Amino acid sequence: MLKKLFKDLDNWTQKTNKELIKETLPTIKPFYIKVLGQTALIESKIKLNLFSTMDMDMYSDCNYLVKKELERLLSKHKKFLDGFSNEIWMPKETEYELFYEGKVLKAYLAKAEYVLISKALKAPEKNKNIIQEYLSKQPSELFIKLAKKYKVDLKVFHNAK
Amino acid sequence: MLNRDIKRNDPRFIKTIGKLVAAHLLESNTIKPFKGNVTLQDALWAGQFEPRILELIPAIMLKKKNLFQLKGLCPEDLADVIKRVVHGEEAIPFRSVEPRLYLRWVERVGHKGKSPALLKTFRFSNEDVKLLNELKSKTALKEIEIIRTALELFYQKANYRI
Numbered sequence: 520m521l522k523k524l525f526k527d528l529d530n531w532t533q534k535t536n537k538e539l540i541k542e543t544l545p546t547i548k549p550f551y552i553k554v555l556g557q558t559a560l561i562e563s564k565i566k567l568n569l570f571s572t573m574d575m576d577m578y579s580d581c582n583y584l585v586k587k588e589l590e591r592l593l594s595k596h597k598k599f600l601d602g603f604s605n606e607i608w609m610p611k612e613t614e615y616e617l618f619y620e621g622k623v624l625k626a627y628l629a630k631a632e633y634v635l636i637s638k639a640l641k642a643p644e645k646n647k648n649i650i651q652e653y654l655s656k657q658p659s660e661l662f663i664k665l666a667k668k669y670k671v672d673l674k675v676f677h678n679a680k
Numbered sequence: 681m682l683n684r685d686i687k688r689n690d691p692r693f694i695k696t697i698g699k700l701v702a703a704h705l706l707e708s709n710t711i712k713p714f715k716g717n718v719t720l721q722d723a724l725w726a727g728q729f730e731p732r733i734l735e736l737i738p739a740i741m742l743k744k745k746n747l748f749q750l751k752g753l754c755p756e757d758l759a760d761v762i763k764r765v766v767h768g769e770e771a772i773p774f775r776s777v778e779p780r781l782y783l784r785w786v787e788r789v790g791h792k793g794k795s796p797a798l799l800k801t802f803r804f805s806n807e808d809v810k811l812l813n814e815l816k817s818k819t820a821l822k823e824i825e826i827i828r829t830a831l832e833l834f835y836q837k838a839n840y841r842i
Contacts, residue, residue: 573704
């Protein structure tokens with residue numbers, strides 16, 4: 520669903536740019552979308568039981584017009600943009616994997632380990648089930664390294680009920 | 681099997697998630713939509729193990745009341761949360777969920793964009809009214825829609841997001 524949505528957004532931007540050129544107005548510059556949170560985890564096909572509310576977290580440098588169009592496209596799938604996305608903390612070294620590349624839009628997914636460490640550090644209670652499940656399935660070395668660096672006490676999750 | 685897994689395999693948990701998936705309020709990569717009956721009590725029980733359920737419950741009670749069957753009285757803490765939203769009083773946490781996390785769903789659940797409206801009174805100058813009327817005729821938007829758009833634009837600009 521998300522890839523198709525990004526393709527539609529890219530097409531819409533190209534079409535809008537053609538109209539803007541005709542009217543000798545400044546065009547929409549190429550932009551990126553970095554998908555975060557549960558949406559990134561679900562789209563990455565990680566083997567965890569995931570439940571997500573219908574909002575999408577992202578970082579983006581898109582302009583207001585694009586954001587409005589993205590909201591319209593998301594609403595067709597009963598989804599929303601999270602109004603607090605810009606407040607989401609992600610490790611500064613977060614790796615993003617290319618998910619969709621259009622003419623004007625490049626979309627990325629935050630790599631699962633970085634999303635999980637962000638959740639473990641900033642909202643441990645809300646995400647304890649996901650983290651517990653992840654820890655029970657042999658966490659990656661990268662995750663353990665990040666946990667040490669950001670002082671995430673993994674014992675809390677092992678002991679949580 | 682971990683305690684967490686036992687709870688998550690409980691039919692009350694699976695049905696609650698399935699009901700919310702069917703209502704397009706949650707996404708799940710493991711649980712399928714469920715269209716049968718689920719009681720509010722079961723949903724609250726399931727919410728102990730998945731806070732995203734608790735985030736949605738106040739909005740559901742306000743905007744989509746029939747989604748969960750109510751057996752007996754609405755729990756006192758939930759009734760208090762709902763009363764405060766309806767009367768525009770200071771919101772309080774609902775169990776483990778802070779207000780901003782459940783309030784954002786009030787507009788989004790049920791009739792989109794509708795939340796209990798709050799009355800605010802302002803005095804506009806003649807110039808403001810003239811400008812508003814001009815925008816009304818140019819955009820065919822209602823006055824409140826123009827003001828909302830202006831507020832949103834101002835918010836965007838204040839956050840350097842334009």
